[in-house]
Amino acid sequence: MPDSVKSQTKPQGADTQEVKAEEKDAVVSAASTQVNLKDPTQTQIYLRMLKYIKPYWLMFVLGLIAAVPSGAMDGAIAWLAGQGLQKIVVEGREHFIYYVPVAVLIIATSQGVFRFLESYCIRYVGAAAIRDLRNELFAHLEKQPLLYFQGQSSGVLIGRMINDVAIIENAISQTFQSMISRMITLISLAAVVILQSWWLAIVALSILSCIVLPVGILGRKIRKSSRKSQEAIGDLVSVLSESIQGAKIVQSFNLEHFQTTKFHETNQSFFHNTTKAARHEALLSPILAFIGAAGIAAVMWIAGYQVVNNHMTLGSLTSFIIALLLLYSPIKNIGRINGVIQPALAAATRIFEVLDKVPDLIEAPDAKELHGVPHQIRFDKVCFQYPGTNQQVLRNIDFEIPAGQLIALVGLSGSGKSTLANLVPRFYDITSGAITIDGINVNQYKLESLRSRIAVVTQDNFLFNTSIEENIRLGRIDATREEIEQAARAAYAHDFISDLTEGYATQIGERGVRLSGGQQQRLAIARAFLKNAPILILDEATSSLDNESEKMVQEALNNLMKGRTVIVIAHRLSTVRHADRILVLQEGSIVESGNHDTLIEHNGVYKRLIEAQFERQEA
Numbered sequence: 001m002p003d004s005v006k007s008q009t010k011p012q013g014a015d016t017q018e019v020k021a022e023e024k025d026a027v028v029s030a031a032s033t034q035v036n037l038k039d040p041t042q043t044q045i046y047l048r049m050l051k052y053i054k055p056y057w058l059m060f061v062l063g064l065i066a067a068v069p070s071g072a073m074d075g076a077i078a079w080l081a082g083q084g085l086q087k088i089v090v091e092g093r094e095h096f097i098y099y100v101p102v103a104v105l106i107i108a109t110s111q112g113v114f115r116f117l118e119s120y121c122i123r124y125v126g127a128a129a130i131r132d133l134r135n136e137l138f139a140h141l142e143k144q145p146l147l148y149f150q151g152q153s154s155g156v157l158i159g160r161m162i163n164d165v166a167i168i169e170n171a172i173s174q175t176f177q178s179m180i181s182r183m184i185t186l187i188s189l190a191a192v193v194i195l196q197s198w199w200l201a202i203v204a205l206s207i208l209s210c211i212v213l214p215v216g217i218l219g220r221k222i223r224k225s226s227r228k229s230q231e232a233i234g235d236l237v238s239v240l241s242e243s244i245q246g247a248k249i250v251q252s253f254n255l256e257h258f259q260t261t262k263f264h265e266t267n268q269s270f271f272h273n274t275t276k277a278a279r280h281e282a283l284l285s286p287i288l289a290f291i292g293a294a295g296i297a298a299v300m301w302i303a304g305y306q307v308v309n310n311h312m313t314l315g316s317l318t319s320f321i322i323a324l325l326l327l328y329s330p331i332k333n334i335g336r337i338n339g340v341i342q343p344a345l346a347a348a349t350r351i352f353e354v355l356d357k358v359p360d361l362i363e364a365p366d367a368k369e370l371h372g373v374p375h376q377i378r379f380d381k382v383c384f385q386y387p388g389t390n391q392q393v394l395r396n397i398d399f400e401i402p403a404g405q406l407i408a409l410v411g412l413s414g415s416g417k418s419t420l421a422n423l424v425p426r427f428y429d430i431t432s433g434a435i436t437i438d439g440i441n442v443n444q445y446k447l448e449s450l451r452s453r454i455a456v457v458t459q460d461n462f463l464f465n466t467s468i469e470e471n472i473r474l475g476r477i478d479a480t481r482e483e484i485e486q487a488a489r490a491a492y493a494h495d496f497i498s499d500l501t502e503g504y505a506t507q508i509g510e511r512g513v514r515l516s517g518g519q520q521q522r523l524a525i526a527r528a529f530l531k532n533a534p535i536l537i538l539d540e541a542t543s544s545l546d547n548e549s550e551k552m553v554q555e556a557l558n559n560l561m562k563g564r565t566v567i568v569i570a571h572r573l574s575t576v577r578h579a580d581r582i583l584v585l586q587e588g589s590i591v592e593s594g595n596h597d598t599l600i601e602h603n604g605v606y607k608r609l610i611e612a613q614f615e616r617q618e619a
């Protein structure tokens with residue numbers, strides 16, 4: 001036997017893992033290069049966010065209306081306090097001693113009511129808008145083709161789903177809730193100030209307006225560092241989820257230290273950017289305080305002369321200074337809001353980037369339902385290349401599976417078998433050629449209809465973190481308990497399920513970790529039984545199992561294959577031998593085809609593959 005075949009076939013398991021690791025690297029680097037392609041303007045982002053508020057406009061308007069009196073009453077209190085002082089102390093009108101405090105109390109009480117209305121309405125709208133955004137985001141993700149998920153790290157996506165949305169929610173409620181009433185407060189106080197002495201107001205307000213400058217500069221910096229820290233969160237989630245899901249690999253390769261270092265580095269980057277944002281935010285506060293103090297000092301100085309020279313009443317000066325002091329808080333708040341809005345704008349940009357990703361896999365406008373059984377499948381000069389790569393994975397694939405027949409794909413790891421099988425349920429669109437089912441191109445069928453007719457069992461079937469019953473039910477959501485049991489029996493799973501103390505209600509843990517490989521596999525087969533699809537794809541469904549469980553799983557599979565059109569990828573001779581036809585793949589091309597006996601007689605690639613396998617078993 002030639003050396004090349006031997007060396008290629010031996011480390012099959014290792015091979016696949018290397019391929020997977022390479023894929024992952026490619027995926028990670030692809031994800032990190034595709035950040036922020038275009039930066040929409042702030043106005044565009046605001047307008048787009050407003051669309052989410054629109055359905056709740058009534059409540060929103062109510063909140064805004066309530067904000068007006070609630071904010072204006074600050075001005076009223078400032079004015080009242082100064083005027084009261086003037087009447088009582090300067091003019092000696094004693095009964096005002098009673099009027100003023102009562103008026104202040106009444107104003108404060110009604111301000112409380114309006115504040116409540118304002119706060120509740122706006123928060124409600126914020127929460128509702130965010131709920132809708134989150135739903136839309138998830139529904140959009142579910143529409144994306146497989147390649148989309150393979151093209152980026154799950155941490156980044158999860159980060160967007162959870163963090164970015166939370167940041168926006170915070171911004172919506174804080175912005176509208178405080179900004180609107182603060183604005184009104186600002187206006188009412190400014191009105192009081194101007195009414196008391198317009199030129200003094202100009203002096204004070206022009207000093208206070210210097211605030212705009214530091215807010216603008218620091219705001220930009222805050223935005224930048226919080227964008228970076230959000231990206232770091234995505235990376236943190238990535239490392240974390242990989243370490244949890246890959247705990248076994250991490251431990252068996254002693255990668256704990258490696259992973260810990262990676263985590264520390266990412267965490268450090270998060271720390272660095274958070275502290276940077278904190279530094280800028282912290283800097284903002286004393287700068288604003290200083291500007292405020294300078295404004296007050298200037299007013300005291302100028303107005304002091306005015307009062308002494310009788311150009312201004314004491315009451316006016318009091319109102320003026322109270323209003324000015326009250327002004328400081330809303331201005332500071334509005335400055336702070338900028339620190340909330342900036343990260344939210346960054347978050348919204350990232351979320352809209354996800355929402356704007358049009359799914360590549362498009363359903364034809366007049367897509368058809370796939371009916372009838374069993375189906376005939378045809379590949380017509382199919383070529384395929386994974387998007388973003390420059391190598392053809394499949395070349396000129398040409399074959400037909402008559403209805404109800406079993407076809408086997410064999411070939412070395414990486415020769416394109418899984419890729420070929422994945423094209424039938426249209427997980428990817430082909431580069432050229434055509435794949436037809438019953439004479440009609442797969443891209444002319446409704447995706448849902450097409451996929452409902454195809455069951456796929458691979459070596460790594462995703463089990464959900466719920467009960468056994470619910471996991472099998474995924475095959476057909478409306479199945480009854482009897483049907484589920486029937487499927488489990490056909491898959492040789494009923495016995496082991498019944499032996500569990502909680503039977504079908506047993507929780508199987510994340511990805512089914514509480515079950516053995518063979519048990520997981522039989523659940524996946526039960527799921528496929530329940531789905532009862534006329535086309536079946538088995539991709540190395542038994543390859544990760546030991547001999548004992550393999551036998552059982554193989555029998556379950558034999559049951560499952562009956563009466564369906566089957567594509568089987570198997571490393572086991574026994575399955576392949578009974579195939580109606582065997583296709584031998586080599587580097588993406590079919591190099592041999594025929595049944596077992598003719599291929600052995602042909603004395604080519606197939607025969608060498610079989611011999612190599614035989615040797616492996618002997619060893």
Ligand SMILES: Nc1ncnc2c1ncn2[C@@H]1O[C@H](COP(=O)(O)OP(=O)(O)O)[C@@H](O)[C@H]1O
Pocket residue numbers: 019023150386389393411412413414415416417418419420
């Ligand atoms: N999602 C993917 N993106 C890019 N290349 C891929 C992807 N999946 C597989 N490949 C490449 O396609 C080739 C065929 O892979 P595959 O169909 O999995 O082979 P097999 O199932 O025969 O082992 C390999 O070179 C592999 O690296």
Ligand SMILES: [Mg+2]
Pocket residue numbers: 417418419539
């Ligand atoms: Mg494969």
